Every structure is written in C-alpha cells, then in structure tokens.
Amino acid sequence: MTGTLTGLDLPRLQKFFDDQVPGAGQLRAELLSGGRSNLTYLLTDGRCSWVLRRPPLGGLTPSAHDMGREYRVVAALRDTGVPVAHAVAQCDDPSVIGTPFAVVTYVSGRVLRTQADLDAFGDADVIRCATALIDTLVALHAIDPNAIGLGDFGRAKGYLGRQVRRWYDQWTRVATRDMPDIETLHSRLAASIPQESEARIVHGDFRVDNTILDPADIGTVRAVVDWEMATLGDPMADLALHLVYRDPAFDPVLGGGGAAATSPRMPAADDLVQRYAVASGRRVANLPFALALGYFKIAVIAEGIHARHLAGHTVGTGFDSVGEAVPALAAAGLAALREPGSC
Template sequence: MGEDSPEYFARLVDEDALAAYFREELGDAATFDVERHAEGHSNETLFAEWGDRRLVVRRPPPGETADTAHDVLREYRVIDALQDTDVPVPATVAACEDHSVIGSDFYVMERERGDVLREDEPERFATPERRRTLGEEFVDTLVAIHEVDYEAVGLGELGRPAGYTTRQVERWREQLEWAFEVTAEEREVPALDRVGDWLVEHCPEDHPHAMVHGDYKLDNVMFSPADDPEIAAVFDWEMATLGDPRADLGWMLSYWRDPKDPDPEIPELVTRFMEREGYPTRTDLVERWESQTGLTFEHERFYRALAVYKLAGLGEMFFRRYLTGNADDPMYPAMEERVPGLASRAERIIDGDEPL
C-alpha cells in the first residue's frame, strides 16, 4: 500500500467526517475538497478547500510512533501563541482531539501563499544580492524565534529550558533504541554508539534559555511571492519547546551547504542551491546570529554533531516505519545505507575532520 494510494489516504482522513467537522466549526460551504500533500516525511499534511477558504490539516502518520513524536496539538498551541509576535506563522483555525473525526488528533490552519525552497531557488532570487538577503532573512527569522518572550505569549510552561541539551542527547539515544528494536535485525550501526557516548561526555552543562523551533531548516519556511526574499511563515513546530538556542543553530547548519562540502548523506532531504555564488556560508550565518543575539556559538562541534546524530535518529525511525509496514515512502528503505553515512559524518565532526 503506497502513500499515494487510495487505501493509505483512507487511513488518513474520513472525508465525510471531516466535512461535518468543518460545517460545525466554520459554517456551511458550497464546495469541499481534500488531498494529501506529498512533501514532508513526519506529520501528514492535508490541503483542504472549504468554500473559498484554503486550509491545511495536520495530523500524525498512521500506525505506531515513538513516544513524544508527532504531537500535533502541541504544534497548534505554539503556532497559536505566536500569532502576534515577530515570528511569521500561519493563522490558526481550530484544533481537535476527538479521534472519531479522522482517527487522530489534528489541527487546522489557513494555507499560506508563496514558495517553499526544496529543489531550487526561485528565478527572482537568482542574483548574488538576493541570495545573500535570502540567507540573512533565514537566520534573522531564527533569531526572532530565539528572542520570543515565551512567558508573555503564554508558553512559559512549554518546556523546561534548564537541562534541555542533556535531555536532547538522552532522548535521541532513546529514539534510536526504539528504532533499533526492529532495524537491528537488518543491520547495526555501531558508530552511533560511539557518537552517543561522545555527546554525553561533551554535553555543555550550562546554556542560554530561549524558545527553540527544533526543526528549523529551509523547507520548513515559506517565502512570500515578493521579489526580495521575505519569509511569510515558519512551519512544522511539532518539536518546539524551551531550550538551548545553540541546538537550533546547529540543526540549521546541518542542512546548509557550503561549496566545499562533500555530497550529502541523504540527498533526498538536502538541497544544494545555496552552494552558488552570493549565498552566505555557514560561518557567515553563525556570525550574523551571534551579532544579533549577543551569544557565541560555543561548543560548535558538539552542537553540529548532535544535529547529525538526531538526523540519524530520524532516519532510523523512518527505516523502522518502513520495516513495520507503516509507510511506503521510497526514501525510507534507503535509510538502511543512509543512516550509517550520517553516523560517519558525525564521527568526522567530533574528530575535527569536518570543520564549520
């Protein structure tokens, strides 16, 4: 059963039940349509039209998932709280925890217009000046997230910032163990044990406290249709919490390409257009982040290795979902080889063989 099959779609949404929910929440409409958005590899995204309203429905994937992953109601709470801040987010509509509607928690938001940059840059951005602006806008939006007064917007109970980084290492070791319960029957990845041990040993004891996105990368933001690069919305807040802003920065950098870089370990998830002339380098992005936040990117090898370790954890979870029949994404079986490649990259970072 493929993820583009009618059977898989039926596992995601009961169209009649969703229409009844829209009717109750939004009033009557003359037209209704819903389709699965094929991009993304974590929570499922559905595009819906209810009369003249263009909506997005977010729900978890069907089947067993790791504890704490895919919490869409948490994602809704964050987006709703950020409506009147400097962080660009879609307008929220409603959230539902009644599983009788589509079989899971879900939420609804307005659909934004613009470009999500996955495979290439828009032609209107293809000048050195606009490429630099794009990179600066990208890191400036991360700064805006880190500068949110989370107490003032009602997110003071979203997480426990003290000890966040230590818990990240522990959590992702647990996520890997959960995945290994199934995937180890196919092959093992001993390098990840070494990386995990190194992260435990080198984890910073203290760090700044801030709101963190948890998955900040280019294909989780949308640029407006304007000629000059301007971010219209930040998406995918399911991992947002209160924690260490340097971890967010390390994650962002793990996806950003410099011209000198080797081929990416997971080409399906990494775009390479920022290797072109005009785009800021990773060092440029770090310097801009530091200048605006007043923080320094201390322990940079740790944060970059942690990001790649987390990527490996996600890949191994994808591989488990494939092996247990809960997904048919063509990328998932490739994780059998991709995850060991990520483990090797993390080792290069901790050994100093892959500098910033």
C-alpha cells in the first residue's frame, strides 16, 4: 500500500526515510497482525524491510507507550547476546506521522500467538520453546545495565512500589466501570510491597508472542520485541508476568480462542520457575506478590485496550472480548496474594 494507512501517513514517512535512512527506496506499508497496544507496521521498499512502531490511536496511558525508551533499549542490547532487531531510526517530531515512532530492522521468523499455532509441533518442541524463553529471560537479567549504557534507564530502587502506583494511576485514567476487586487488589499490593532484589533490565511484557522464533526450530529465539515497557527493576516481576500469561484468564486479551502461552502443552508454571532459578542462580523470592502485581498490571492494560475499543480507537479485529478478561485477572491477582507460593 502506498497511500495513507490508519495511523500512518506514508508520504510524510517517505520524506523522513529519504533523509534518515540512506538508500531506502519507495516505501510500501501494511499493518502487521497481532498486538493490542502500540501499532506495528511492516515497511518495505522491495529490497529491504523494516518495522515501525507508534503509540495507539487515542492513547490513554502515555507512559506505557514511550517510543524513545523502546528504541534506546533495543539499540543498547544489540551486541549482548539477547536477540533483538537492529535499531534504525527514531523520530520524536509529531509533524511526521502525528506521533513519535521508532523503526527497527525486520526479523523474519515465526510468531506463536494461538494454541492452534502450536499444532504443527510435537510436545518436545513446545517444551524446548518454553525453555528457550526462560533462558532468554535469564540472559536479559544477567546483563549489567551500566555495562551497556543503561545505568540511568530507570531508578534502581523502589521499582515495585512505583509499579503499584503507576498502574493504579493508569486504572484511574482508563477505567470504564467500577470494579471492587481492582480496588482491593491495589490496596493489598500497596500494603505489602517487599524488599527488592538487585535492579536489572526488565522487559515488562515478556511472553511467547512477543518473540520471533526460528521458523525451522521454535527452540531458537531470533528476536525479542515490544520493549515499550522496559526499564530497570526487579527481575522477579518479569518472571512472574511470564507466569501470569500462562493463565487462561489472559485468553480474551488476545481475542479469545486460546493464546499460545496458555496452552496446556506448555510446561507447568512450577517447572518454569525451577528452570529460571537454576539457570539464573537467583532466589525466586516474593513470587506471590510479583504474581499479584502481574495480574494487576495486565488487568489495567486490558481495560485500557477495552476503553480504546469502546472509543473507536483500535485498528484491526479481535477487540470485542478484551474487556471480559479484566474481572478474571483481578480475581486471580487476589488469589495469588492469598495463596503463598501459588503459580
């Protein structure tokens, strides 16, 4: 497509590419499938391909859609062994396409979004995939942020408390209805913030469909994507959120039909925790709190998507069911706090 897509002014973008990406030809663009937050487009000039990310239309949670942060962490991780796309260009000027955006190289591969996507693979491959994801998370958390210029990427202390406050603030911005369980969950989290471990780079949204896998071997991660919520923080929050995505309560957020992450063919949460603990050498302390925080965060994100859908600001299909997930996620968060050690 060579005209203007929803959320993307291609003629203006072409001028930006002519200036910032030497050798780029006439661009074509299409909206990539998947994603419930930032908008993602595939760009090509017939010779090279790139991916552009921009905030959602009518975004109601601005701190969760910081293109500059996403671009910076991807650029810093390039030579660390954590698989990422290569950073190409960043634009903070809203006059180009109406909002800040970032461009990275296109990484070809397979994205496992639904349980049906797993049907082509045997159980051993699915387990290898899940193991590779945990090992990638371990590799990310092993990096010294100061060694790659990210020592100031976030405040090293108080991450968990800031997360509780930030996501409750987001709730007050996006809530479309009263939900007592969210209020109770927030109160209990705020009253039980644990001591944190050493701050490391956290992805903030680590799950199987935020990775690109080798099409010939789903046990190989070619790139981790969607770094919009990355910062410095407690690694346990990343692990716990990865476990939250194992819960079928998450299914409606991706349009229903069974998310790949919730497949019963994936290893049990306890097995994933054990793999992380052994591979990282970290104590998996404070897991109930981190799980509850993960449920709280995803519930708020789902409500934000639901609010944008009600306002007519979503692009693509599969948004009708997202709002259904919020009560179940809030209830699961409360259950995690009531059941120490639960995964």
